[in-house]
Amino acid sequence: MTALPLPCTLFTTQNRMDDHNAKDMQCGELTAEQLKTRFRLNHVSGRVDPFTLTKFTTFNRSSSMYRNSHGASEKISRQECARILFDEFRDLSRTFSLYGPYRHLIGQMITHMQNGNGAAFTSMHLDAALKEQILNDKSKNSTYLILKETFSSKIDWENKYYPSENKDELRDAISRVKLPKFDRFKDNINGMGITVHDTWATHITLKSLQINNDSYRAVVHYKVQDHFGLDNADIFNTKFKDFIFFRIWFVLQRYDKFGFKPFMTNMEATVEITGGRNERKK
Known part of the structure; x- marks a missing residue:
């Protein structure tokens, strides 16, 4: 047997990185008639009508999160209409980001959609959120814990290396558990559920592995990508519509008439996994 050459990609999702053809990456392809008839989006905003380019001069702000309630109106430009929609978009986002170090991210990402022209979005706070999720997941579906268990049981302790022949054991172990996502209860109100929630593509790479006597230290890198965009299924879902x-x-x-581009949300985290000979996940 031979030692696994490092760095080594342990796992990649079927969904590929930088997939600009994904359904939620479409933009600017629907007419007003399609939005109204197919998607039943006759009422969009509590402040403006994007189809007639009119601003409501009186409306009930308390009900604008769910439905329209307005009276008089005035004509505005398309640019002004988009600006008002983005302001309302940001204001309403606060309901999903009430507390914590990540609550400001949704506002930044909405502004990035407004001004970024489809460029990828990165943030040290997103990276920190990913690392926190990986390290604090103590469930039976944790990628961190399943890797910890697999290293302990599959390392060749006599020769002090991880055998190349056991590489598939690591991939299969990851395939049996849940990749890092932000779908916990707290993510509904800390800003991560609305900014990321699920993820599109994940790559997990073993960067280094040190084995000393009956213990090891592995450095594992996670690269995760999501799309900040909506597909048809999202808006047909009554939970969101x-x-x-x-x-x-x-x-x-x-x-x-708008066509503001969705974008890739890129996150990375490097974690250290340590363990010992014949150690098992608790």
């Missing part, structure tokens, strides 16, 4: 927040997002992205 009833919120003005998602209606505004969908129209800003998909309406042919």
